[in-house]
Amino acid sequence: MFEILRKKIASFMGTVEDSARKHEVELSVATKVRGMLSGAIRLSDSDLEDVLWNLQLELMQNDVASETVEYLTGRLKERLVGMDIEHGKVNEFVSKAVREVLLETLSTGSEFNLIEFIRRKEKPVKIVFFGVNGTGKTTTIAKVAAYLLKNGISPVIAAGDTFRAGAIEQAEKHAGMVGVRVVKQQKGSDSAAVIFDAIEHAKARGIDVVLADTAGRMQTNVNLMDEMKKIIRVAKPDLKIFVGDALTGNDAVEQARSFNDNAGIDAVILTKMDADAKGGSALSITHETKKPIILIGTGQGYGDLKEFDRNWFVDSIIPAA
Ligand SMILES: Nc1nc2c(ncn2[C@@H]2O[C@H](COP(=O)(O)OP(=O)(O)OP(=O)(O)O)[C@@H](O)[C@H]2O)c(=O)[nH]1
Ligand SMILES: [Mg+2]
Known part of the structure; x- marks a missing residue:
């Protein structure tokens, strides 16, 4: 790395x-x-x-x-x-x-720990994941679900990508692998409504966290950016997470900035760090958006998720003396 x-x-x-x-x-x-x-x-x-x-x-x-x-x-x-x-x-x-x-x-002025954040909040805690196509949102949601379960927190996944063919089935498959339920409707239905249903489901069943998947969208696509704003209005998420692909470098920074301007992101997850020889995106995203990177993806397995630690990152790019 x-x-x-x-x-x-x-x-x-x-x-x-x-x-x-x-x-x-x-x-x-x-x-x-x-x-x-x-x-x-x-x-x-x-x-x-x-x-x-x-x-x-x-x-x-x-x-x-x-x-x-x-x-x-x-x-x-x-x-x-x-x-x-x-x-x-x-x-x-x-x-x-x-x-x-x-x-x-890499400093944003305050440390952020997802587990502590969830423990402190009124339940269900609503977390929405956004990002451009293919950055790793759906896989990351399954990883986060597994991570929450390990910490004694119960999640449900909202299959909020109602746009791309096969997306709902993919969310279900990942959820099945980590043993978590999915709330879904048919393809083409209103994403905000699916997420709203999942929140109601969580309330009724005493589930701690709703993890809402959304369709990949380019930051330049006005219609999809408007849909994202609607999701936010309806779901009133406690946490809006931008999922960026570390391999896309400066593009990821540009995307993060644009998603932040449009929706006000709270935190970042950077995926594919395992394959990132450069390491610059982490530095730039934090510095440019002042939003914390809370987790990083380090592989394709469900356990390949790490809490981001500034010291670990800096140690890994400064050669040992
Ligand atoms: N090496 C590596 N691959 C990853 C990581 N996270 C996700 N991937 C891979 O990236 C690809 C895309 O992942 P998805 O979860 O489908 O991405 P997405 O953002 O949901 O994609 P769309 O729904 O099409 O926008 C898959 O092949 C994942 O296995 C990671 O941390 N490391
Ligand atoms: Mg997806």
């Missing part, structure tokens, strides 16, 4: 170290007296200009959106220029700076 981005960041750190070697600085008497540093180097603006420019290009080629790239490199510059860095510790220093800047980029 993310091997390309990891390689690029390693090369950035190596280059900073090389240019740092050229810049021994005369330590101030005060520093010497206090014995703070045994020998130091200081990076100037011009030392970093080329390396940061290269890093910008590399990040862009690895699915990091341009605003996020600007932010990342700007923050890195602030942390590196003019600092006295102890001899022999440049790599450690740069690695710490990169790590902290990446963590900042």
